Amino acid sequence: MAKKKIMLGNEAIARGAYEAGVKVSAAYPGTPSTEISENIVKYDEIYAEWSPNEKVAMEVAIGASISGVRAMSSMKHVGVNVASDPLYTASYSGVNGGLVLVAADDPGLYSSQNEQDTRCVARAAQVPVLEPSDSQEAKDFVKFAFDISEKYDTPVIVRTTTRLAHSQGMVVLEERADIPDKIYERNISKFVMMPGMAKVRHLHVEQRLKAMEEEGCDFPVNRMEMGDTSIGFITSGIPYQYVKEVCPEASVLKLGLVHPLPRKLIEDFASKVDKLYIFEELEPVIEEQVKSWGINAIGKEAFTKQGEYSANMLRNVILNEKTEGIKAEQVPARPPILCPGCPHRSVFSVLSKLKLHGAGDIGCYTLGAVAPLSVIDTTICMGASISSLHGMEKAKGKDYVKNWVAVIGDSTFMHTGINSLMNMVYNQGTGTVLILDNSTTGMTGHQDHAATGKTLKGEIVPAIDIYNLCKAIGIKHVTEINAFDLPALEKALKEETARDEISVIITKSPCVLLKGNVFPNKCVPIPEKCRKCGACLKPGCPALTRNEDRTISIDETMCNGCGLCMQLCPFEAIEKQAK
Amino acid sequence: MMTKSIMIVGVGGQGTLLTSRVLGGIIQEAGYDVKLSEVHGMAQRGGSVVTFVRYGEKVWEPIVEEGQADVLIAFERMEALRYAHFLKKDGVLIINDWRIDPITVVTGAAEYPKDIIQKLSKSHKVYTVNAMEEAIKLGNSKAFNIIVLGMAARHMDFAKEDWLKVIERTVPSKTVEINERAFLIGYEG
Numbered sequence: 184m185a186k187k188k189i190m191l192g193n194e195a196i197a198r199g200a201y202e203a204g205v206k207v208s209a210a211y212p213g214t215p216s217t218e219i220s221e222n223i224v225k226y227d228e229i230y231a232e233w234s235p236n237e238k239v240a241m242e243v244a245i246g247a248s249i250s251g252v253r254a255m256s257s258m259k260h261v262g263v264n265v266a267s268d269p270l271y272t273a274s275y276s277g278v279n280g281g282l283v284l285v286a287a288d289d290p291g292l293y294s295s296q297n298e299q300d301t302r303c304v305a306r307a308a309q310v311p312v313l314e315p316s317d318s319q320e321a322k323d324f325v326k327f328a329f330d331i332s333e334k335y336d337t338p339v340i341v342r343t344t345t346r347l348a349h350s351q352g353m354v355v356l357e358e359r360a361d362i363p364d365k366i367y368e369r370n371i372s373k374f375v376m377m378p379g380m381a382k383v384r385h386l387h388v389e390q391r392l393k394a395m396e397e398e399g400c401d402f403p404v405n406r407m408e409m410g411d412t413s414i415g416f417i418t419s420g421i422p423y424q425y426v427k428e429v430c431p432e433a434s435v436l437k438l439g440l441v442h443p444l445p446r447k448l449i450e451d452f453a454s455k456v457d458k459l460y461i462f463e464e465l466e467p468v469i470e471e472q473v474k475s476w477g478i479n480a481i482g483k484e485a486f487t488k489q490g491e492y493s494a495n496m497l498r499n500v501i502l503n504e505k506t507e508g509i510k511a512e513q514v515p516a517r518p519p520i521l522c523p524g525c526p527h528r529s530v531f532s533v534l535s536k537l538k539l540h541g542a543g544d545i546g547c548y549t550l551g552a553v554a555p556l557s558v559i560d561t562t563i564c565m566g567a568s569i570s571s572l573h574g575m576e577k578a579k580g581k582d583y584v585k586n587w588v589a590v591i592g593d594s595t596f597m598h599t600g601i602n603s604l605m606n607m608v609y610n611q612g613t614g615t616v617l618i619l620d621n622s623t624t625g626m627t628g629h630q631d632h633a634a635t636g637k638t639l640k641g642e643i644v645p646a647i648d649i650y651n652l653c654k655a656i657g658i659k660h661v662t663e664i665n666a667f668d669l670p671a672l673e674k675a676l677k678e679e680t681a682r683d684e685i686s687v688i689i690t691k692s693p694c695v696l697l698k699g700n701v702f703p704n705k706c707v708p709i710p711e712k713c714r715k716c717g718a719c720l721k722p723g724c725p726a727l728t729r730n731e732d733r734t735i736s737i738d739e740t741m742c743n744g745c746g747l748c749m750q751l752c753p754f755e756a757i758e759k760q761a762k
Numbered sequence: 763m764m765t766k767s768i769m770i771v772g773v774g775g776q777g778t779l780l781t782s783r784v785l786g787g788i789i790q791e792a793g794y795d796v797k798l799s800e801v802h803g804m805a806q807r808g809g810s811v812v813t814f815v816r817y818g819e820k821v822w823e824p825i826v827e828e829g830q831a832d833v834l835i836a837f838e839r840m841e842a843l844r845y846a847h848f849l850k851k852d853g854v855l856i857i858n859d860w861r862i863d864p865i866t867v868v869t870g871a872a873e874y875p876k877d878i879i880q881k882l883s884k885s886h887k888v889y890t891v892n893a894m895e896e897a898i899k900l901g902n903s904k905a906f907n908i909i910v911l912g913m914a915a916r917h918m919d920f921a922k923e924d925w926l927k928v929i930e931r932t933v934p935s936k937t938v939e940i941n942e943r944a945f946l947i948g949y950e951g
Contacts, residue, residue, distance in 0.1 A: 187790075189786050189787075189790050189796060189798070214802055215802060217802075218802075293801060293802075294802070317797070317824075346799060346824060346825070349799060349800050349801065349802050350797055350798060350799040350800075350824040351786060351796075351797065351798040351799075351800075352795075352796070352797045352798075352821075352824070353790075353795060353796065421824070424822045424823045424824060425822075425823055427822040427823075428822040428823040493825065493827055494823050494825075494827055495827045495828060506827070506828055506829065510847060511828075511844065511845075511847045512843050512844065512846065512847070512875075514840055514843050514844040514875060515840070515864055515866045515867055515871075515872035515873070515874065515875070516810075516864065516866050516872070517773065517808075517809055517810040517840070517841075517844075517864035517865075517866070518809055518864070518865065518866075519774060519807040519808055519809035520807060520808040520809070520865045521807065521808075522775070522807060522808065547807060550807065554865075554869060554871070555865070555869045626807075628802070720868065720869075723865050723868060723869060725808055725862070725863070725865065725868065727868065728863050728867075728868060729868075729870075738862075740894065740898075740903045741862075
């Protein structure tokens, strides 16, 4: 009997890469794509790495493809923006060994800064897109993506969403295909994209898409499921599951190839049903094209562009069932927060005390934007903290940024922050950059990077030293401080923000969730000494609560013993537990 | 059989993912089709987290929606209140009688709701356990979620031996014994 396993969508994608004979994988972590690489690394047959950013990862995969092996890169939707430069031109060059980009969209914004739709990027880059709808298809579609990548000489995007990436389902396992390496032959008309060559390749791109639009009608990833013809749905990905849940009798055209659209197949389906719905999350990509062919269909008039779809959405619209009648209780919100013992909380307590504004970045520390810390003013994209601070200074002058700091984590600094810092040096910025070095990529669940000294494969390698890196690009004032040393932090922040020169403060303390990072002893309150001032509560550690009599309790199952509350208490009313 | 829908709700960091792995394991053991859906990333940092589990002959949708859950397992009282409307009319609600204040309560912006269990008992079949206390007695506070799962297991149709078998192969090897004992505390009361 075939071996079956429950697999996360991302685990199934990794398995698909393995079975497809992939030899090289490069990625930068980003929810909801991270577990792809974390599972690929379990296959010894595949070289897998964390690259410093998605552009580099994409280029590593492109290089591997040019050399003749199957290669894959994976990233979240906004990562595709970073990788779009190589992607758009790799579209012209095409491939030697198959080349697949897995792009993970986030409808509903579970862990992202926007809700962009990768299919729009793919249309602009003229790259085909496959969209699976469960774990089994995630694996199968990755394999199929490599086949068509080589057949049509194109990179292929496999588009997933959070719901697919983080759902588990049954997967039938197969063996790894033995794919011989393609021979590399020098071919500058294909791999050197200067204008004269690119002009010719652009024609190839157009022909390729035309061919796929026609031949795609016979691709096994597209499926017409005819039933009751009074209602028909064109759908793909996870929304297909909602259609089957709510309207099992309806006719469905389930698209696996969502760019280019298999036009004849769609026209054929549309002619067979009375009322046609297009059920796609995010942008009306299928809908606008189908309508442009003169086909009547209902799409975004009935369904939203924003957020994740659901079966209840269909129950409301199609069956006219009122599900919003089921009312939720009004309960206080429980937003995500920094963990107990998080070094960012300590640093932010000082920024808050000094009333400094933070130009923020992407990472756990974005959570410093909300109460009670309220120190982060801006969050745009990876690396933007440093460059946007520089822009503020150039707009308003040096004094304006004396009560601002750029706040960026170590992994984000290595990603693209370093470029922004080089710009500040070059263009004589005078701002203060705070690098919160917690020795990991925290938010996505602890991935290594070039400054941690360990690779995705777990090999110990020389760590890039952020302090010396800053020195080497010409910054005179670089300070390293323990993130829990409040007096030193306060002193450094006052001095460096006052200075008319660029400076970097690196706060060092590993993420409290990293294995082996345990503070000795937990914190316990001494109620007799407590004056109920609430100073300990200010940074919002979730282990602390106020009692009825306004003294405090510390939840010992949550406390990590960082001692921040102890340092903040003016009356020595918190101590470390005796061992 | 009709597709069954189970939800596990709690606070990020409480270990909902391990519980759902055990649940997925037992369902697979029984030969059903199954889909589980989880929350990773930012929401895991102390936020309200939900895991959906659906199983049956053929499962389409991977999530559980309002009014659809057969069993709701809540690792924290207020989270039980937040998601109780996901239960079917005759659905079962398992509550770990434990309070974790959200930051909105810590800062005084909101008040932690009172009498949650009494309130929910009026409209639902509620079973409670203070699993944290029990787990601390066992010697490992982290095992509390398997105690809660044991209690929920009373309302599902899988054999005790199969549960123990799945726990053995799912949890870290050093914690097998303590997790098996934790399961039995919940299962046998």
